[in-house]
Amino acid sequence: MQCPKDKQVSLVESQLAAQLAAHHCPECEGVWIPGAGYESWQVQQPLTESLSALIDQALEMNVDRSPFDARAALCPECNAYLARAKVSAKTPFYVERCPNCKGIWCDRGEWNTLQTLSLHTVIDQMFLGEWQTRTREREQLAQERRATIDKLGAELAAQIFELADVLKQHPNGDFGVAYLMRRCDK
Numbered sequence: 001m002q003c004p005k006d007k008q009v010s011l012v013e014s015q016l017a018a019q020l021a022a023h024h025c026p027e028c029e030g031v032w033i034p035g036a037g038y039e040s041w042q043v044q045q046p047l048t049e050s051l052s053a054l055i056d057q058a059l060e061m062n063v064d065r066s067p068f069d070a071r072a073a074l075c076p077e078c079n080a081y082l083a084r085a086k087v088s089a090k091t092p093f094y095v096e097r098c099p100n101c102k103g104i105w106c107d108r109g110e111w112n113t114l115q116t117l118s119l120h121t122v123i124d125q126m127f128l129g130e131w132q133t134r135t136r137e138r139e140q141l142a143q144e145r146r147a148t149i150d151k152l153g154a155e156l157a158a159q160i161f162e163l164a165d166v167l168k169q170h171p172n173g174d175f176g177v178a179y180l181m182r183r184c185d186k
Helices: 035-042 051-059 110-116 129-152 154-169 173-184
Strands: 012-017 020-024 031-033 083-087 093-097 104-106
Touching: 012 031, 020 035, 031 035, 083 110, 083 129, 093 110, 104 110, 129 154, 154 173
Parallel strands: none
Antiparallel strands: 012 020, 020 031, 031 104, 083 093, 093 104
């Protein structure tokens, strides 16, 4: 098999984890994980925490992006174009997967990052619309929180966040929000 990012280089057999065979590129240091092998390995893994918690954790992590991340790639097994799923972090990156054979390509360092974030066992879910929608929602919420902290300062922002959580849980929380809006609308 040839490297999806550099067709001049042959992939070398390797092992990513116990019972997870892979092929790595000695040049770009990317990793190809055959779809059937990943699927067999994945079902043996313990269930992970909630998807929302995993997404939140990912949004807080800085990642060193591979210089090959933006390069299009073909599946080394069936030659189909690899689909890309955005992994949101402070520095987002993309994991690629073959739509035909379900093989997965991780550029240099991406598998380790996925392991650190506990996302390595849910790669298939990253390619679902639900995951991408949740990720965008979480990114927007994180941006709003950072903007609130920047404008109001950390202490007042923390109080606002706490009050927002209390009002969200309260059956008449909308009344409290309306009250605050009237008081601040001057």
